[in-house]
Amino acid sequence: MGFILKFFVGRLLKLVLLLLAASILAFTLVSNSPVDPVQSYIGAEMTRVSPEQRENIAAYWGMDEPPVQQYLKWAKAMLNGDMGTSLIYRSPVAEVIAERFLASLALMGVAWVFSGLFGFLLGIVAGMKEGSWADRLIKWYCLMLASTPSFWLGLLLLMMFSVWLGWFPVGLGTPAGILAEDVTLLERVQHLFLPALTLSVIGVSGVALHTRQKLIEVMHTDYIRFAMARGERGIQLVRRHGLRNILLPAVSLHFASFGELFGGAVLAEQVFSYPGLGQAVVQAGLGGDVPLLLGVVLASTIFVYMGNMMADGLYRVVDPRIRKGGIER
Template identity: 85%
Template sequence: MGLILKFFGHKLLKLCLLLVAASILAFVLVSHSPIDPVQSYIGAEMTRVSPEQQEEIEAYWGLEKSPVEQYLQWGKAMLGGDMGMSLIYRSPVIEVIAERFLASFALMGLAWGFSGLFGFLLGIIAGMREGTWVDRLIKWYCFMLASTPAFWLGLVLLMVFAVWLGWFPVGLGTPAGILAEDVTLFERVQHLFLPALTLSVVGVSGIALHTRQKLIEVMHSEYIRFATARGESGLPLVRRHGIRNILLPAVSLHFASFGELFGGAVLAEQVFSYPGLGQAVVQAGLGGDVPLLLGVVLASTIFVYMGNMAADGIYQLVDPRIKRGGTSR
C-alpha cells in the first residue's frame, strides 16, 4: 500500500509541476500574440465602440493589468476552482471544455482503439512474413502513412466519401438544424466516422512498424529456435512465444501516442468542422481567448499525462518484475 501511495504521490507532484510549466508557457505565447482580444471580442462593431468603452471592456476582463498580474490573478482563481469566462463563447471555461471534451473523447477514443488494433495486426503479419512481398507492401503502406499529413488525408476522405459519393455528411458533429435530443445514434456515428478514420489511419504506421521490428527480434532469439526445434511453427508459435513478448512495448508506445493523437485531432476537427477541443483551441488562439486557451492547455496536458501514467500502470500489472525494481524496461 505504501508503494502505491508513493507512486501516485510522485506522479501527482510531477503533474502539478507540468501544469504550472505548461500554463506559464502558453500564457507567455498568448501575451506576445499580435491578436487584440478586445477587437476579437467586439468583432465587426469595433469602429462603433468608443475608446472609453474599449477601456471598460479591458478593465472588465482584466486586460489593462500587466501579464504577470493577469497570470497571478488567473492562477489564484484557478486554485479556487474558477477557470474564468470564455471571451468567444461567453460561457464559463469549465462548461465549454466539458462539452467539447466529450466530443473529442469519442473521436480520439475510436481512433486510438482502431489504430492500435490494426497497427498491431499489421505489424504481426509483416514480422511473420519478413522479406516477402507482404512485408514490403505493409512497410510501404506504413511509410506512406507516416509522411501523410492528417489534414491532407482528411481532405481527401472528405472529397471522396462526403462530396463525390455522398455516403457521409460533409462536417459538423450532428446534423444542422436538429435539436441535440432529436439526434439519433446512427447520425452521430455518421458524423464521427470520417474524422475517426482519418486519425486512426494516420496512427497505424508507428504501431505497425514498431511491432514488426520487435517481432522480428523475438523470432530470431534463441528460445524461438529452441521452440522451433521442438516442432512448434507458424501462428501457434507466434501466439505462444511472440505476442507475449511484443505486447508490452506495443501497449506502452500506444499509450505514449496520446500527445500525437491530440495534435492530429486538432487538424481533423478543423477539416471536418467537428466541435471538439481541437477546434476550440484554434478558435481560442485566433480570438485571443486567454482563459479558454489556458483551460484547454491544462485539460490536454492532463489527458496526455494520464495516458503516460496508464502505460506505467499497465507495465507494472503485466510485468511484476518492475514492482521489484527489475530492469525489464
C-alpha cells in the same frame, strides 16, 4: 504497494509542475500575440465602439492590468475552482471544455482503439513474414503514413467520400438545423466516421512497426526455434509463444501516443469542422480568449500526461527490473 504509492505521488508532483509551466508558457505566448482580445470580443461592431467603451470592456475582463497580475489573478481563481468565462462563447470555461472534451474523447477513443488493433495485426503479419512481399508492402505503407499530415489525409477523405461519392456528411458533429436530442445514433456515427478514420489511419504506423520489430526479435530466440523444431508453425506459434512478449510493449507504446493523437485531432477537427476540444483551442488562440486557451491547455496537458503515466505504469508493474534501485527512473 509501496512502489505503487511512491510512483503515483511522484507523478502527481510532476503533473503539478508541468501544469504550472504549461500555463505560464501559454499565457506568455497569448500576452505577446498580435491578436487584440477586445477587438475579437467586439467583432464586426468594432467601428461603432468608442475608445471609452473599449477601455470599459478591457477593465471588465481585466485586460487593463499588467500581465503578471492577470496571471496571478487567474491562478488564484483556478485554485478556487473557477476557470473563468470564455470571451468567445460567453460561457464558463469549465462548461465549454466539458462539452467539447466529450466530443473529442469519442473521436480520439474510437481512433485509438482501431489504430491500435489494426496496427497490431499488421505488425504481426509483417513480423511473421519477414523479408517477404507482404512485409515490404506493410513497411512501405507504414512509412508513408508516418510522413502523411493528418489534415491532408482528412481533406482527401473528405473530397472522396463526402464530395464525390456523397456517402458521408461534409462536416460538423451532428446534422445542421436539428436539435441535439433529436439526433439519432446513426447520424452521430456518420459524422464521426471520417474524422475517426483519419486519426486511425495515421496512428497505425507506430504500433505496426514497433510490433513487427519486437516479433522479429522474439522469432529469433532459442525457445522459438525449439518450438518450431517440435512442429509448431504460423499463427499457433505466435499465439502460444510470441503474443505475450509483444502485446505489452505495443499497448504501452499506444498509451504513450496520446500526445500525437491529440495533435492529430486538432487538425482533423478543423478539416471536418468537428466541435471538439481541438477546434476550441484554435478558436481561442485566434480570438485571444485567454481563459479558454489556458483551460484547454491544462485539460490537454492532463490528458497527454495520463497516457504517458499509464504507459510507464504498465512497464513498472509487469517488469520489476524497471523499479529496481539501479534502473529506477
